[in-house]
Amino acid sequence: MGRAPCCSKVGLHRGPWTTREDALLVNYIQKHGEGHWRSLPNKAGLLRCGKSCRLRWLNYLRPDIKRGNITPEEDDLIIRLHSLLGNRWSLIAGRLPGRTDNEIKNYWNSHLSKKTQVRNHENGSKFKKESGGRKRNVSKLSSNRKQKDSEEATTRTKIHAPKARRVSPSSVNISADNSMAGSSSHTGVVDRDSNRSMSHLEADKNIDGDLAWAPHHYLDDLVQDDLSGQDYSPANIDNMLEEMFGEYQQLLNTDNHAQLLDSFVDSLLA
DNA sequence: AACAAACGCAACCGCAAGTGT
DNA sequence: CACACTTGCGGTTGCGTTTGT
Numbered sequence: 001m002g003r004a005p006c007c008s009k010v011g012l013h014r015g016p017w018t019t020r021e022d023a024l025l026v027n028y029i030q031k032h033g034e035g036h037w038r039s040l041p042n043k044a045g046l047l048r049c050g051k052s053c054r055l056r057w058l059n060y061l062r063p064d065i066k067r068g069n070i071t072p073e074e075d076d077l078i079i080r081l082h083s084l085l086g087n088r089w090s091l092i093a094g095r096l097p098g099r100t101d102n103e104i105k106n107y108w109n110s111h112l113s114k115k116t117q118v119r120n121h122e123n124g125s126k127f128k129k130e131s132g133g134r135k136r137n138v139s140k141l142s143s144n145r146k147q148k149d150s151e152e153a154t155t156r157t158k159i160h161a162p163k164a165r166r167v168s169p170s171s172v173n174i175s176a177d178n179s180m181a182g183s184s185s186h187t188g189v190v191d192r193d194s195n196r197s198m199s200h201l202e203a204d205k206n207i208d209g210d211l212a213w214a215p216h217h218y219l220d221d222l223v224q225d226d227l228s229g230q231d232y233s234p235a236n237i238d239n240m241l242e243e244m245f246g247e248y249q250q251l252l253n254t255d256n257h258a259q260l261l262d263s264f265v266d267s268l269l270a
Numbered sequence: 271a272a273c274a275a276a277c278g279c280a281a282c283c284g285c286a287a288g289t290g291t
Numbered sequence: 292c293a294c295a296c297t298t299g300c301g302g303t304t305g306c307g308t309t310t311g312t
Contacts, residue, residue, distance in 0.1 A: 090300060106279055
């Protein structure tokens with residue numbers, strides 16, 4: 001597959017956006033709407049690649065972006081959704097109105113991954129908790145950033161890392177009203193790296209599609225209230241999440257999980 | 271006050287799925 | 292069916308800011 005040349009193109013601006021560039025982009029999108037990112041820079045008079053424009057718009061300029069600190073409720077929800085979905089930031093972001101996948105990803109990497117790591121270690125071992133906030137670690141004076149980062153990377157907790165998948169609305173087969181039956185439904189976020197038959201792919205598509213697009217999808221049952229409603233956290237959410245997560249992990253931990261997933265997905269589709 | 275380490279976040283990169291021809 | 296192009300995603304990097312020594 002051919003790869004579209006991007007920011008490597010000579011003559012294109014890179015790095016931080018100026019207020020003028022922001023204004024040009026916002027003006028253009030307000031007049032013509034989103035999309036056609038590739039041709040947008042030319043039409044808008046920007047010396048940026050389309051990819052860069054799209055990112056800038058989605059992560060920063062969009063009017064519905066919520067700025068400011070992540071609330072404790074959001075914090076908690078991110079942790080829960082991450083435990084369920086893994087690093088699928090766009091899906092998680094979809095449950096947090098006004099938050100972008102990039103923001104959540106950054107927040108996770110800089111705050112929550114440590115937090116959960118600390119939790120895990122507190123539960124299971126004598127992990128030495130890093131002091132919160134910006135504390136200098138004197139014992140690390142000799143270490144440089146890269147080294148530290150790579151060390152972190154190797155120790156970072158990874159629940160699972162399914163490959164990214166794009167799902168278009170048209171590919172969603174499950175009807176909007178078809179709330180998925182049973183709490184185990186969503187554990188169908190399956191390992192995409194294993195070799196699977198077409199039924200797997202279809203099932204995956206359905207599941208993801210439902211997650212991403214259907215108006216009354218499963219997660220709405222799971223997390224009924226929009227965070228903006230301030231009343232997130234119905235009494236049974238914890239139990240449901242725990243139950244599903246347990247089931248999900250069970251699947252992942254099984255040797256023949258490909259086969260298990262097979263029947264699991266089949267049961268979902270039935 | 272100066273310096274270095276740690277942090278936080280915007281932006282970039284590369285891959286892969288969807289779509290058009 | 293095969294290929295090229297577009298778009299979306301998660302991972303990674305670069306750099307300005309903050310903090311501790």
